[in-house]
Amino acid sequence: MSKIEGTYSPQEFEEKWYDEWTQKGYFHADPHSDKPPFSIVIPPPNVTGILHMGHALNNTLQDVMTRYKRMDGYEALWMPGTDHAGIATQNVVERKLAAEGLTREDLGRDNFIERVWEWRKEYGGTIIRQLKKLGASCDWDRERFTMDEGLSRAVREVFCTLYEEGLIYKGSYIINWCPRCHTALADDEVEHKDSKGNLWHLRYPLEDGSGYIDVATTRPETMLGDTAVAVHPEDERYKDLIGKNLILPVMNRRIPIIADAFVDPTFGSGAVKVTPAHDPNDFEMGLRHSLPTIRVIGENGQMTEEAGKYAGLDRYEARKALVADLEEAGTLIKIDDHDHAVGGCYRCQTVIEPLISEQWFVKVKPLAAKAVEAVEQGDTKIVPDHWKKTYYHWMENIRDWCISRQIWWGHRIPAFTCDACGEMSVSREDIDTCPKCGASGLRQEDDVLDTWFSSALWPFSTMGWPEETAEVSKFYPTSLLVTGFDILFFWVARMMMMGLWFRKEVPFKDVYLHALLRDEQGRKMSKSLGNSLDPLELIEEFGADVMRFTLVAFAAQGRDIRLSKPRFEGYLRFANKIWNAARFAFMNLEDFDEAAPEIPLAERSSADRWIIGRLSEAAKGVREALDDYRFNDAAGQIYKFLWHEFCDWYVEMSKRPLYGDDPKAKLAAQQTIITVFDATMRLLHPFMPFLSEELWQKLPFPAYMGPREESLVIAVFPKAEEIPTDKGAVERVDMVKEVVSAVRNVRGEMRLPPSKKLTAIIQCSDKERSLLLDERDFMMALALAESVEFIAPGEPKPKQAAAAVAGGLEIFVPLAGLVDLEEEERRLNKEIDKLAADLSKVEGKLGNPNFVDRAPAEVVEKERERAAELNEAIDKLKAGLARIKGE
């Protein structure tokens, strides 16, 4: 009776183990531990979010690293939490209110915020629960939220400090305004998308009636706010007109012609209309030339009183009406098709309106300089390396960061204005009397801070900063950050700036930027396309382990991942394979004597020694791959070892001793299976935590291995150097494998079914013979041979036999009565052709004097050996062919 049933069914054990692990507190990190620290902070998902494939990938990779390091003797902290997602969350709650026929204004600020907290309490935990399904080994006792009291204190501390240092200021500048979210946005929160538009050519007459200037615009409605037309100072066409005035059509306003080097004389007519209130470039130009600003579009996207007869119209309606009027007035010369990039709100896609508005800004240049330096010096390593360039480029071209948002949900700006004297005070604590005049009646700013402002502090605010906590001193700087490259600017760059400024240390030593997930057609997975796979459905169908392993197996650096269901099916088979390997192991361990002493390696079979040697190499490979963040490589090594070495070869080889009647050989095989299975489950655990734990817990444990750890979560990760490697055994088994493959090849090519027993005859040196003699049983079992015989080098070769060459050995399979010899002739010719092709390549190299003279001696020697081997093999096969023909 087996301990487990025949099919992998993750639904039966995943939840059980997760509960067990959390109850035991394995994920909790102790800041007072003596172990070296390893720490990761989770990229906080939006509190409104639900788990999507990007989260699944991102958090799987973090969990792999966290579990690996935890097993490898580190005090591992994976800090979890969510961010308050100001705009997104407010949108969600406002939608709910709208369903009740209410607006946030109806409730008032305090009541509205109360409602948001209620919402958060009810729904905010969704993504956290989903992360648990994934198996994430976060320290849930430390779960944080950017609006928590502690984190809010950190935000306030940072704001006030930067203000005191003169790095935060308030002022009227042109900013990106979302007319739907009704708030300012930072530059990088605007998504530019190419779209088909038009170029309207307008004719502005000179004031003195002596002519006109043509200008072109993609946004005709802004002409109502024009306060100048600019030309290039060197432009011969317009040189004489500089300083003259034009009459702005429709508005009949007098506007000057100015000269500015910004204008590209080769584009369009070479003259540009200037609308300082509604275009960032024009705003700059306006400053240079002290132009007035006329705001014709308001915060709701409607035309203002300044727009005259168009006041109150939506900006697009106004465009239509105005264009019609311009055409009638003869001002509109022509309309061209024109493609250009239009900026949209990253939250709601509404077209952004550049507006002049009073906002709060961070002067980022000084912070950015430090952030660049840290990467240049290697204090933080970006993986893959090529993202460095993008990072530098962004940091070096950074403009001041608009941090105020005209919403209610978020950290309210701690600035207080005195009604009496007008003084504005910024304060770490709420104040109600003016520090300057002592009057009461202070008004706090209505605006809140950009969510990214608080996320930027995440690596240290989550650890209790500004208190100098044990967590900060143990776990900051964090060891690693894993995130998608799409938030390199939003988040990574800002954490770098804030971390360096406030902790004088980088927030993380390594940053691993993973690829994007795409569907099978290569399109980005997105909610709007509806082409996303749902990780929870996948977990339901395949198990969390299979989903994790699949994602890891495809996570090659710098390459996007195309996902589809069949990909997961492939690794479901792998999980099932592991399951069945375990069944095999358990079946054959039922009578295992846990008290028996360990059989020394030297007394075990070659197969035993071989697989243990391979295990050592696998452990080394997995470690090296993980240390370099080559996740796909790590997964591949485990896959290959478990399936193609342990299952394909060792399990088959172990059947003889297990089913045979030599008790010592059997015990040796049992002990080997346990050693290998135990270590393999340890190696597998970071990738497939549930399956590995389920199987490992059922594995018998011999007394000589000492007490077993309570759980794989806290078990030791295998060290290659502690697993012995026997080179001789590896060589012997490799020889066995070659012989077996050669015989199988004959069988396969000849289409001999396994039911037809055959004999293998090996002709080899005495030395090889003595090595192989002991492995006879293995060879018979694996090659499905009735017997394996040896002949000495000089002895006549068998007649009517298939011939094969493997290493230095010749292998014969007598075919008389089994198969038509012409089949063998065909097979041999094919084989000879293949080898001859190889040989001519090698001889080509050796025939080149340059190669022989200039290549390293060992490379030349290797080629010579290879040529000799090929020659010998060909000769032998030809001889075999002759023997067949001669019959």
Place this chain on the structure above:
RNA sequence: AGGCGGAUAGCUCAGUUGGCAGAGCGCCAGCCUUACAAGCUGGAUGUCGCAGGUUCAAGCCCUGUUCCGCCUACCA
């Protein structure tokens, strides 16, 4: 416009110091061989995008080029 990435088997992709081009899936053939048919065994399949260059030797390094994708950007 600039920057970055990709192009390798029918498909999806590996390929870390230049030294015999690989895997999975698919395909063909044979197998229910008592862990596993979600399996086993064997087999076929390549102008490594194109053109040059460096080198004894290039998928890998250099130059140019084509196509695809992404990011950044103030061309009205």
